Amino acid sequence: MEYHIKKSERVYQGFFAMDRHTVEHDRFDGGSLTVTRENMERGDAAALLLYDPNADEVLLLEQFRIGPVLRNDNPWLVEIVAGIIDKGENAEEAVIRESREEAGFIPYETKFLGRYYTTPGGCSERIDLFLGLVDKNSPVGDGGGCDHEYEDIRLAWVSRQEALDMLDEGRIASGAPMLALLLAFGWKGVVGEED
Known part of the structure; x- marks a missing residue:
């Protein structure tokens, strides 16, 4: 072809x-x-699910997004660290930079989870997903985003199970955290489930 x-x-x-x-x-x-x-x-992007394996918790971010406003949905989406890959950076460097800016953490280890196109019918953006291991008691900064990028980010540590429950209950409506949680921690199948 x-x-x-x-x-x-x-x-x-x-x-x-x-x-x-x-x-x-x-x-x-x-x-x-x-x-x-x-x-x-819009260029390619990278996203990072921060996970503390000792606490068995993930760090979720919440921020305002314009897309849901136009559908009268809740515009404060639960997300993970993410950002555009700057010129001269690779995807892993981008998520480490974004992690410091948005979450206040630098992972001591990153693991590649996968790559996907966000909306291939009308956008060339491709996202590389990573899992980042951190000690939640050892931040390197406050996080919350960059003022010059007009970011206003709320951070919340939740148990891995609570994050999966949030996914199951539809409280996570953004693709990157959905896929990162599924790729990092697996998921139950829906085919053959008893109602």
């Missing part, structure tokens, strides 16, 4: 960029198709 980008143009540039691409790609039936698609470009 092959594709060819026939035309690309920038249609918006702000905090994010929007590009319009005309692409010809192979079809599964052997033919080809030419389509025009818009793609939001």
Whole structure:
């Protein structure tokens, strides 16, 4: 299967960029198709679930997000450390920097959990997920985010089980913490469950 980008143009540039691409790609039936698609470009990101294995607790962050406002949902989302990978950084360096800024911790060990596209139908952003091991009693700062980035972050240590319960009850509505918890700690299946 092959594709060819026939035309690309920038249609918006702000905090994010929007590009319009005309692409010809192979079809599964052997033919080809030419389509025009818009793609939001924001760069790649990395996210980190902080975990204290001695306390068996994870650090969750809560902050305001504009997306849920537009759906009349609660805009204060439960999340994990995350941020855009700056030029010259790799994903692990980015999450360690973000961990210091947002949570006040530097992990003594990081473990790669996986990589995923957030919304591949309209955005090229890819997120690398990590688990970061820390001692909750040894912060290196206050966390809470950076004033110059207009961040206002509340931090809460919760037991691993409480975090999984929050996931099960729908109190975590953001993809990165959902996937990080599932990849780090596993999850019960729903197929074949008795009601």
